Amino acid sequence: MITPTLVHFLIVGALLFTLGFICVLTRRNAVGILMGVELILNAANVNFVAFNHYVAGGLAGQMFGVFVIVLAAAEAAVGLAIVVSIYQTFRSIDVTDVDLMRE
Amino acid sequence: MPTPVTSANWLWLIPAFPALGALLNAALGLRLQRKFGKNIVHSIAVGAMVASTTVAWLAFARMFGLEAEERFLRDLLWPMAHVGSLELNFAFALDPLSMVMVLVITNVATLIHIYSTGYMHDEPAYWRFFMWLNLFVFAMLLLVMGDNFAVMFFGWEGVGLCSYGLISFWYTDLEKAKAGMKAFVVNRFGDFGFVIGLFLLFWTLAGHWSATSKFSSDTRVSGRIPGSATLLPAQEHGIKIGPTIDFRELKDQLNPEHNKAGTPEDVGIAQHLTHETIWGVPVIFLICLFLFVGATGKSAQIPLYVWLPDAMAGPTPVSALIHAATMVTAGVYMVARLNFLFALSPMAMGVVATVGCLTAIFAATIGFFQYDIKKVLAYSTVSQLGFMFIGVGTGAYWAGVFHLFTHAFFKACLFLGSGSVIMGCHHEQDMRKMGGLWKKMPRTAWTYLLACMAIAGMPWMSGFYSKDEILGKAYASGHLALPGLGATPWLGPTIWAVGLVAAFGTAYYMFRSFYMTFTGEYRGGTDHHDAPASAHHDAHGHHAHEPHESPAQMTLVLIALAAAAFGALFLGIPEAWTGHEPLFAKWLEPSLPAAAHIPFSETPKSVELGLMALSVLIGLCGWGLAHVLYFNNKSTVPARLLAQFPRVHKVIFNKYYVDEFYDAIIIRPALVLKEICFWIDRNIIDGLVNLVGLIVRIFANIDGAIDKYLVDGLVNFTGFAVMESGRRIRRLQTGHIQNYLYGALGGALVFVVLNYVVLK
Amino acid sequence: MDHPTTSTLLSWMLFTPLAGVVTITALVGTGIFAKSKMNELSRAIALFCSAVPLVLGIYLWANYDGASTQVQFVHHFAWISSLNVEYFVGVDGTSVSLVVLSALVSFIATIASMPWCQGKSHLDDHHFTQHKVPGYMAMLLLLQVGMTGTFISLDFFLFYVFWEVMLLPMYFLIGIWGGPRKEYAAIKFFLYTLAGSVLMLLALIALYYRGPLVPGADGIAHHTFNMLTMRDHAADYLVAPAILGVQFTHIVWIGLFIGFAIKVPMFPFHTWLPDAHVEAPTPISVILAGVLLKMGSYGMLRVNWAILPEATRWASYAVALLGTINIVYAAFVCLAQRDLKKLIAYSSVSHMGFVLLGMASLTPQGIEGAVLQMFTHGIISPMLFLIVGVIYDRAHHRNIEGFGGLAVQVPEYTAMMGLAFFASMGLPGLAGFVGEFLVFSGAFPIFQLLTILSATSVVITAAYYLWTIQRVFLGKLNEKYKDLIDLNWRERMTLYPLAAMALWLGFYPQAVLGLVHSGMDQLLRSIHAG
Known part of the structure; x- marks a missing residue:
């Protein structure tokens, strides 16, 4: 039986981040992007907790994890509101249609 | 001893x-003439002349009362310019020589003024004529009475001006106007020589060319100003030596009596002058040569005689006064006045005599074939002036001046006679259209004959004595020299021989003119209005077609002049007859200090008398020939001769084409030169200026271009580059969030790679 | 300070015309007078303001002590003390005759600018007597200020200021009131003169900084612009360091000389003159020929000759050569002219050549002859230009070939022209002769060949004048001019005084020579001393 070490956790975090990042980059659906962002945030959470456990000790890492979860909830709420607003304006939630910031 | 003043x-x-008379007529003449008629105009002019003549005779009386060597009257009026060593005063002086001239001028001029009241009677510009005439007398008197070269030059040019004004008197005829201009311009050539000669003389006396002798004014000495007072002692033996333009001071320092080498009284100036050279030529020769150029201009000698025949365009009294009796003798007067100078240079004397001789024969030959009566007289004047120059050239100064004196009377008489004829024939001057006037104009004819005899040198006529004295002295001149040939003892006799031929010619053409005019039948047409000069006498009173004798004021003048031409002989009866010096020579002696020192060869009395007989014979031959050919104008020989030698006749009749020659070598080149100069001015000088302007403008344009395209371009390019790059770069701003993230990812990867590759 | 004030006369001569300029300008500016009234008024002011200097000038002539070599009628005080510039005016032998001349010629020119006595001949509105009269009169007076100032200034800075002051009115007088090609002529004149001024300015600065140090008004040693002090310390300049490898005095001399020679005008800088003359209105030609040209030769005497005597001797042959070219060459060019005014303009070039030749000879006869020639040319050439103006006003052209036989129609005019022509060709008894004679006699011992060459011009001069007389006056009357009017009284008022002067000076040139003699003597002494 292999004892899980820091590296294993970091690999999981990195995988999560990469998956989330790819999701953000490739999804044209705004909601999909939001979901990708959730994955990235959770990758960060894994890292916080793992570093806290193996390196720093104490509770600071866990606390950050909790904060991030809260933040993710709030972000999801704001994000979805924006998506709704975009949909009302453009009748679409495809981000490639939303290019008002161009040039 | 200096001349006492x-x-x-x-x-x-x-x-x-005369000056006052001229001024009055110039200012008021036209108005006076309109208001009071012509009498008032000529009263002013003649009155002025009479007054002037009276004073002249008074001056003569005053001078006559003085001892011979004290005969020098001077009147210093005011200083004109005192600059450095040059002292120029407005001053008059009379010595025996100028006294003679003044008497001739005033008396002959008075007579001619009187004559003119008749001759010019129908002239509308009467006042202008008399104004010029008076002004001329004024200028002529300045010329002869000048105490120095400058005043003489005032007169010298003044007579030229009056001559111009009177030759072109009838200026509406452009030909006559041109003749006046020709006279003035040709004379200016002479004046040029006169002035250069004067400067040469002045600066030689100032010792300017020599570096060593006591006459040097060494300009190398620090602080010495060339042209200021000289280093010469002011006085030597009571005689002022050094630079001067005063005739008296010049005469004193150059007087042979004061320049005898080796004696204690020797002031050395003559030696200084004869030994000095400039440009390798003896300076005394150059001085005399340049001065003589002046004389040839005024006295119509070769090469500057060309103006005189044309000058006959003027009214006949003018020809008599200016172009026969007075002005043209100015050159002779000048040479006589400077006898002490010319006597220093045998070479200059040789040139003067030779030119005189050549002119005498040259003009005489032209005179043979002229038909215009005035032209005949004009060439005769040129020829006689040649005789005078033979006289003053060989050193027979008194003879030359005596010929001047007698010539003044008989030539004035001839000219006025011709004027009388011309008027009688209604302004016809061509002798071929005259003839037979003897009966119609007896007084004119007699006086003309008398004057002809005088000029031809018939015995007991004044011309004989003067001309013979000249020729006799020429025969005895072994002392002349010529440039390039050295001493030429043969020159004197040669001149004598040529002069004799000229004298023959004189007798011939004068009697020819007499016979053609006065003998035979009258050949004038009745339609005299075709005559060239008819334009100005349409208002003429005489419309009778027959020739007629002239009014009394003219004929009386002719008689007076003929009498004078005869009477003058008593002043010049030669020594060979009486055993003592002629009165005229004795009178002139104080003015001609050099005369006594001319080394004439001794001629035995018999030879002298023989020469006289020969010249009388020659004169008679000339007369005889004229008689044969032209008496009564019946002979056909002249016409046949002309037919036989048409070429010779043509060349001589056209005055040897000298006018054409001068036209080709002087006037044409001058006219071309003026165009060249003007072309240079317009195109090269102004072209250069404009070129400079153009170059400046081109540079300005280049400058402008650089500014516009390079400097400004650089500034604009900066702005443009920023703009353009902005325009390009903004493409990156797609507005697609995912693109930005790609960018961020790329950037992160770059850093990662850099981290591993570069910073390892 | 040397040379304390002795008289304010010259300042009065200088500033009366300036007061006129100010008055006219002020009156025009206030605009209280109607146009025609203003014209009349400005004419009156101009007449008055140029008559006053003439009266003062005559007084000056009568009271100038010709025997003294000192500067007289000095007015002297400090002006810009930091540079040691002084207001220093006075006259000596070099300048006195020219001061009088400029007053006389200016007055004559003012009379010639009046539309009096026109009689039957009508002057159109573009004629200089009718067109923008107040401006014209103001410029005329300003011109007089510049001229007088140049001749009386003894401070080089002041001299330069007046030299430039003269330029401005001249430019406008030609450029506004001139003939058909007035702009070209005015600009040509202006640029030519300005080019000279630049050289002069450089030389002026060089002379200032290499010159002597003298205590100024504030008690500190300064360089000085005082031309008399410069003259007295002429030796200082000989030791000044060379410029561009050329001796200091020589290069400064050349700079000054070119500056002045343009004004003379000297070959090859003379081509502005014919153009300027042809386009300028008559009174301006009168001033141009009568006075302005003399400023060049005066400047040479005052600066080149007096302050740089060594360089003057060094350059004298070149000056004589250029003078000779001026004389002969311009005479030939005259012969080729068809425009009467151009002919006279070129004859001025020729006659100013005599001045150069005489000055170059450095003999008393030559240099006094040159000054006399300046004066007499200042009498004769105005006469000539006035005479041309008369015919131009009537016939509206100046083509010599276009007349013919006028003597019958206008005898008085003919007589005047004859007099002026003969005076100009140097006929003895008229003013032109003595100057020429003295110049020739002075130049002959130094430059024989050049003098003989120059003397040939007496023939050419006679030829072109007589030819002109013949073409214009003699022969049959040109039918076109059978109604030509003879001189009127205004023209007589300008011509007769000049004619009388020409005759008087012809017989009594000592009247001018007496004024200049001692001054020139001193000048020559210093030139030959070095």
Whole structure:
């Protein structure tokens, strides 16, 4: 039986981040992007907790994890509101249609 | 001993009267003439002349009362310019020589003024004529009475001006106007020589060319100003030596009596002058040569005689006064006045005599074939002036001046006679259209004959004595020299021989003119209005077609002049007859200090008498020939001769084409030169200026271009580059969030790679 | 300070015309007078303001002590003390005759600018007597200020200021009131003169900084612009360091000389003159020929000759050569002219050549002859230009070939022209002769060949004048001019005084020579001393 070490956790975090990042980059659906962002945030959470456990000790890492979860909830709420607003304006939630910031 | 000066502060009156007359007529003449008629105009002019003549005779009386060597009257009026060593005063002086001239001028001029009241009677511009005539007398008097070269030059040019004004008197005829201009311009050539000669003389006396002798004014000495007072002692033996333009001071320092080498009285100036050279030529020769160029201009000698025949365009009294009796003799007067100078240079004397001789024969030959009566007289004047120059050239100064004196009377008489004829024939001057006037104009004819005899040198006529004295002295001149040939003892006799031929010619053409005019039948047409000069006498009173005798004021003048031409002989009866010096020579002696020192060869009395007989014979031959050919104008020989030698006749009739020659070598080149100069001015000088302007403008344009395209371009390019790059770069701003993230990812990867590759 | 004030006369001569300029300008500016009234008024002011200097000038002539070599009628005080510039005016032998001349010629020119006595001949509105009269009169007076100032200034800075002051009115007088090609002529004149001024300015600065140090008004040693002090310390300049490898005095001399020679005008800088003359209105030609040209030769005497005597001797042959070219060459060019005014303009070039030749000879006869020639040319050439103006006003052209036989129709005019022509060709008894004679006699011992060459011009001069007389006056009357009017009284008022002067000076040139003699003597002494 292999004892899980820091590296294993970091690999999981990195995988999560990469998956989330790819999701953000490739999804044209705004909601999909939001979901990708959730994955990235959770990758960060894994890292916080793992570093806290193996390196720093104490509770600071866990606390950050909790904060991030809260933040993710709030972000999801704001994000979805924006998506709704975009949909009302453009009748679409495809981000490639939303290019008002161009040039 | 210097010439003693007798002050006579009234001499200025002599020229002042004619000047006043001229001024009055110039200012008021036209108005007076319109209001009071012509009498008032000529009263002013003749009155001025009479007054002037009276003062002249008074001056003569005053001078006559003085001892011979004290005969020098001077009237210093005011200083004109005192600059450095040059002292120029407005001053008059009379010595025996200028006294003779003044008497000739005033008396002959008075007579001619009187004559003119008849001759010019129908002239509308009467006042202008008399104004010029008076002004001429004024200028002529300045010329002969000038105490120095400058005043003489005032007169010298003044007579030229009056001559111009009177030759072109009938200026509406452009040909006559041109003749006046020709006279003035040709004379200016002479004046040029005169002035250069004067400067040469002045600066030689100042010792300017020599570096060593006591006459040097060494300009190398620090602080010495060339042209200021000289280093010469002011006085030597009581005689002022050094630079001067005063005739008296010049005469004193150059007097042979004061320049005898080796004697204690020797002031050395003559030696200085004869030994000095400039440009390798003896300076005394150059001085005399240049001065003589002046004389040839005024006295119509080769090469500057060309103006005189044309000058006959003027009214006949003018020809008589200016172009026969007075002005043209100015050159002779000048050479006689400077006898002490010319005597220093045998070479200059040789040139003067040779030119005189050549002119005498040259003009005489032209005179043979002229038909215009005035032209005949004009060439005769040129020829006679040649005789005078033979006289003053060989050193027979008194003879030359005596010929001047007698010539003044008989030539004036001839000219006025011709004027009388011309008027009688209604302004016809062509002798071929005259003839037979003897009966119609007896007084004119007699006086003309008398004057012809005088000029031809018939015995007991004044011309004989003067001309013969000249030729006799020429025969005895072994002392002449010529440039390039050295001493030429043969020159004197040669001149004598040529002069004799010229004298023959004189007798021939004068009697030819007499016979053609006065003998035979009258050949004038009745339609005299075709005559060239008819334009100005349409208002003429005489419409009778027959020739007629002239009015009394003209004929009386002719008689007076003929009498004078005869009477003058008593002043010049030769020594060979009486055993003592002629009166005229004795009178002139104080003015001609050099005369006694001319080394004439001794001629035995028998030879002298033989020469006289020969010249009388020659004169008679000329007369005889004219008689044969032209008496009564019946002979056909002249016409046949002309037919036989048409070429010779043509060349001589056209005056040897000298006018054409001068036209080709002087006037044409001058006209071309003026165009060249003007072309240079317009195109090269102004072209250069404009070129400079153009170059400046081109540079300005280049400059502008650089500014516009390079400097400004650089500034604009900066702005443009920023703009353009902005325009390009903004493409990156797609507005697609995912693109930005790609960018961020790329950036992160770059850093990662850098981290591993570069910073390892 | 040397040379304390002795008289304010010259300042009065200088500033009366300036007061006129100010008055006219002020009156025009206030605009209280109607146009025609203003014209009349400005004419009156101009007449008055140029008559006053003439009266003062005559007084000056009568009271100038010709025997003294000192500067007289000095007015002297400090002006810009930091540079040691002084207001220093006075006259000596070099300048006195020219001061009088400029007053006389200016007055004559003012009379010639009046539309009096026109009689039957009508002057159109573009004629200089009718067109923008107040401006014209103001410029005329300003011109007089510049001229007088140049001749009386003894401070080089002041001299330069007046030299430039003269330029401005001249430019406008030609450029506004001139003939058909007035702009070209005015600009040509202006640029030519300005080019000279630049050289002069450089030389002026060089002379200032290499010159002597003298205590100024504030008690500190300064360089000085005082031309008399410069003259007295002429030796200082000989030791000044060379410029561009050329001796200091020589290069400064050349700079000054070119500056002045343009004004003379000297070959090859003379081509502005014919153009300027042809386009300028008559009174301006009168001033141009009568006075302005003399400023060049005066400047040479005052600066080149007096302050740089060594360089003057060094350059004298070149000056004589250029003078000779001026004389002969311009005479030939005259012969080729068809425009009467151009002919006279070129004859001025020729006659100013005599001045150069005489000055170059450095003999008393030559240099006094040159000054006399300046004066007499200042009498004769105005006469000539006035005479041309008369015919131009009537016939509206100046083509010599276009007349013919006028003597019958206008005898008085003919007589005047004859007099002026003969005076100009140097006929003895008229003013032109003595100057020429003295110049020739002075130049002959130094430059024989050049003098003989120059003397040939007496023939050419006679030829072109007589030819002109013949073409214009003699022969049959040109039918076109059978109604030509003879001189009127205004023209007589300008011509007769000049004619009288020409005759008087012809017989009594000592009247001018007496004024200049001692001054020139001193000048020559210093030139030959070095």
